[in-house]
Amino acid sequence: MAGLVYFRKVFEGAEAVRYAFGADPEDLPRSLTLDKGSCTSTVEDGRTDYLALKASRKINALHTESGHWPARGMSAS
Template identity: 65%
Template sequence: MAAIVYFRKVAETEEVVEYAFGDAPDDFDRRLTVDKASCTSTVQDARIDHTFLKASRKLYALHEERGGWPERGMSVS
C-alpha cells in the first residue's frame, strides 16, 4: 500500500518555518512547524502519526539537499 503526503510552506520567520500538509494535493488540513535552530518539528494538532513523520522527514531531506526550506513538495513510498 502506497503512502503519500503533500506539503506547502505557509509562513517563514528567522526562527521557524510552517507548513500545511495532508494526504491529498488539495487537502492541506494539518500544520507542522519546524524550529530552525534545533531542527525539530511539531504538529499543531499534536497527532504524531505516519503522515506527520513522513512530511517532517521529507522536509529535512530536501532542506539538506537544497540548502533551503522548500516551497512545496510531496513524499511517496
C-alpha cells in the same frame, strides 16, 4: 505501510517555518512547524502520526540537500 503526503510552506520566520500538509494535494488540513535551529518538528494538532513524520522527514531532507526550506513538495513510499 504505503504512504503519500503533500506539503506547502505557509510561513517562514527567523526561527521557524510552518507547512500545511495532508494526503490530498488540494486539501492540506494539518500544520507542521519546524524549528530552524534544531530541525525538530511540532504538529499543531498534537498527532505525531506516520503522515506527520513522513512530511517532516521529507522537508528536512530537501532542506539538507538544497540549503533552503522547500516551498512545496511530496513524499511517496
